[in-house]
Amino acid sequence: MGRLSFLGLLVVIVFSLVAVALASESGVFSDLWGEYQYSSTPNGPGWRSAPEDPQTVYVSIIVPNVRLKEAIKSALENVTRSHGLRLVYVNKPITDYDLKGRIVIVYLPMDFRSEGLLSTECGVSGVLYYSYPGDARTFAELMLSRNVSKETEKTIKKLALELSSSSVRRLKREHVSNQTVGVAYWWNLKAKVGKLKSGNPYEMIANEIASQLDQFLKSS
Template structure:
């Protein structure tokens, strides 16, 4: 009987050890909630309609991130993606509305982040939106952020922000009779990088590359 119990005990220890090694070796990017909205329409030219942006080869980029390391990683990742499409990224810290319709606009807004350091693995995560406007509609984002009254971001408020950005931008572009109305928005709740203790990895870079991959998809769209 004692030998059976000992064998079972050793088996349990081996299984737990294998599970621990698997967790400690894990590395990847995951999200509890993510989605994208894309709208593209080119209105027939006619009296009163205008083309935007003024310089389609320039991309004005605004990154609103919770820490310097993440912001730097995102800037580097977006730089690679935009340049691969033959575009010139310009990173701005002043109000993005100053660049309205002057060039394409990319805004990364990440108001929430967290860090969990466990025994076997560490996690760093963010929540927020990626906004891309081909005609360079920066005004919609600026006005929407000023009008928001959100004491604490939740998955629902982030989802609603993404929906409003998409719908309000299209409405504004139509009202101002802008020909190209291409707008894309993606959002994430708990977009997190998981790095096991047995693996080497930069969670900031992992998240940045995930966001850049989404922008790459937007830039390659119609």
């Protein structure tokens, strides 16, 4: 009986240690991540420069979750300011700002939140679109032409590829010389915070997205 009691106590201790370890975990993970980047600056007769104001960044955030949207706003503002740029949030149709300033669009149509006994987990799926010349029209036209009833890993990846390739085609066709375009995509970008850790999973996701924008800005 004493041996069984000792084994039982040992099991309790082991499970307690595991629980504490899980409750102390914190991090950002993704089931799928990728990016497409293109940059070219052809010049000569007939080519024109865009955008009109390269120091202004017009930002559209298409995110149903209000708390996540606010976290993304704050994170993007910090990044754009660190590059000496002026950020303008867009409420009107994004096409109103076509080629007027740099364009950033965060499209995260899917999100989830899970409250567990040991941790809180939040996640999103979608794309980040960055266009130095401010090609807003390509995004708007592509979204209107899509026939997708439910986003999947495949449709998100396809959207990212089509955004990049369609924008480059438009800029070449219209002889826009500044052709820097970047698109990142995530499927189940998740932030997990243990109950014993301090942290906001929405802010962690927002910072991950802002970090990607930072990389695009550095390369443009």
